[in-house]
Amino acid sequence: MSTREKLLAATVIIFFVCVIVWAVRTTPSEPPPIEKVEPPTTVEYEGNTIVEEQDGKIIWELTCSKMVIDSITQNAELDDVIWKFNQYDKEKTWELKGAKGIYYQAEKYIHVEGDVSVTNSDEDELLCDEIDWFFEQQNLSATGNIIVTRNDGAKLLCEKLDWLSAEENIIAEGNVDVDNNDGAKLSSEKLSWFTAEEKIIAEGNVKISKDDMRAFGDMAYSDNSFKHFGLMGNAKVLKGVKDNQE
Secondary structure (H helix, E strand, C coil), rough: CCCCHHHHHHHHHHHHHHHHHHHHHHHCCCCCCCCCCCCEEEEEEEEEEEEEECCCCCEEEEEEEEEEEECCCCCEEEEEEEEEEECCCCEEEEEEEEEEEEEEECCEEEEEEEEEEECCCCCEEEEEEEEEEEEECCCCEEEEEEEEEEECEEEEEEEEEECCCCEEEEEEEEEEEEECCCEEEEEEEEEEEECCCCCEEEEEEEEEEEEEEEEEEEEEEEECCCCEEEEECCCCCCCCCCHHCC
């Protein structure tokens, strides 16, 4: 092999060695990780309506100004809630309003809070801080600064109220005060009102007053809005009592 051929072969070998060294140095030791992008789990709507039907009849209708639905749980966060529903097997209709709400799909109930009001077609009204309505159980539970006003002017104040619609029973608890439309007043720790029978039972530090009559006891019961009533436990009735003598 001539000197020229030897130089050419050496040049080719050196070139390939340089290429190999460059490739080794510039090749990363491992590929960069692929960034994972999680799909969003919520879907937001501006204004929407949910309707529940039974046997072709609308049971309730829920509207709001904004709705955020969790695609996994199907729970919905709601703004400016307006929920209209029919009392079961009756003609009475109801409307529930509140600033914020959460509709729980699996449990079938709605929680509403903030300037909560419930009105019905008889013009009765309930005001409270928070309320839960359980659809299938037909139960309503309200808490916080509760004021119930009936269309006849009677008023109920308490801290907690449960309305068991299927059992036609209303239970009020915590600093219960009732002002009847005939001027009679009642206070107690707990009040149970069986609406179908118009029967009322008051329990715990019961006091009933009307005109110059004052009645006290551990329990009181009546079936005509306490126009006539019975007392049990440390019962006492006073007549001719003035307001400043209480």
